[in-house]
Amino acid sequence: MKPIGECKIGIAGLGLMGGAIAMALKNSGAVRVENIFAYDIDENTLNEAVTSNVIGRPFISPPRMLPLCDLVILCLNPSTLLEFMEKWMSEFAPGALITDIAGTKQNIVSVMEKTLREDLDFIPGHPMAGSEKGGFSNALACNFTGKNYILTPLERNKEENLQFIKDLVYRMGFGRITVTTAAEHDRKIAFTSQLCHVIAAALIDCENDRYITRFGGGSFEDLTRIAMLNAPMWTELFLENKTELLKRIEQFEGSLDKLKEYIAEGKTQELLETLSAIRDRRTAMSQ
């Protein structure tokens, strides 16, 4: 791989995350804006990105951009990503490096293991950052500083390419990279991300008083901010990772039932001990 400063980088999909990545690359100082290309289906978004000097060249057609890029970052929903790869596989430059940011990994890894062109390298990734407000126009509000990034390499990934992506991730401001398997990623994310979104959604689903926030002291607001979700993307993520997510929902329901029983039956001592243990467990969790 060339040094990062000489690479032409193509971002496919200039939504919230694609936009935030373009900005983070530019702000890292390691990449010149003229080397940041972007493809999107929305010409207005592309124009906005060029005008605001976040990208160097806009593309409305993938086969025009892909042959020029040393590195392609796919910032697409999981299903769109797989369609994109299938449709445009032959257009990537020889030996190009590819990475993605999708929130589920097993489906992508299993398809890429089978179908990726011999000379390409695809390193699956998941930046643990985002915002309930989607779209390129909100990308500025998406801060990567100190955030987590997960990589789930394929067996065939070249070590030097993996190192290249890690360097790039840190340059974008992320604070910690965890390298793991796609299966482990999907199990953990089902809990930290998808279950949390299901819970936030269920909380709003069961309350229709729009002035309920007059009774809010922060907890409700914190727990339900993510209910302002990107519905099509989360529908896809929930269904893609259905098996793991359903397990996590059931584990959560088990814990909720236990607490409910203690409350219903007035089991003061059990409730107190369980809440104390929970407090200690949460406090011990690294941030």
Add this chain to the structure above:
Amino acid sequence: MKPIGECKIGIAGLGLMGGAIAMALKNSGAVRVENIFAYDIDENTLNEAVTSNVIGRPFISPPRMLPLCDLVILCLNPSTLLEFMEKWMSEFAPGALITDIAGTKQNIVSVMEKTLREDLDFIPGHPMAGSEKGGFSNALACNFTGKNYILTPLERNKEENLQFIKDLVYRMGFGRITVTTAAEHDRKIAFTSQLCHVIAAALIDCENDRYITRFGGGSFEDLTRIAMLNAPMWTELFLENKTELLKRIEQFEGSLDKLKEYIAEGKTQELLETLSAIRDRRTAMSQ
């Protein structure tokens, strides 16, 4: 009631909220520190409060403080509050005004309606502010600016006293006061506060990987911060408001079950429509 600047104010219980209220009164500029008294069972806390110039006079014995106060703010857990009122009722100054900050209101209102001394006035209140970190030493981190405050007056409350408390609440920095019944308070709070704490606790109860936060992107952290709760206080609040809380847990479980079913059965359209409606509903909720 005298003008606030001439009142002697006694704070009973100098924990997180008692401490934060003392600081807010001092910082309001309306009350001189020498007119802020505090009772606590912990002498070290009292010394810290005097040394840091947050209170003017410390009291380890309620019958020494209460006769001196025009206004008493009870910053105690619900059960301790009721014991305190029963034990020291005769010690309050004639015509004193009393308010509290407890997180459940029906129990307190029903006892006060029956037992409050004729010449006293007791206005139940609930500042919707706090922190998962308890105790006087964390009081500085407890910011009231713009927060909600709920008042659930007794029938016998004097209008001028109610106005006095409202003025005081705004002077402490709170942004909105909602006046309602104790029953309505307990119904709403069961949802915005207690249910949220039960959910956060259940989330931590069902995951024992202390490094799980490596897979966190903000959602998990936001949903579980309040799991670092004050276990004795929340045990009490959950059990005090058991009937309303159990109703809310069941409503939540109903919504969670619906989402779970859509996911399990791959009902893409239903899931997408429900999540879109939830997004819109949450967005429409005033902050």
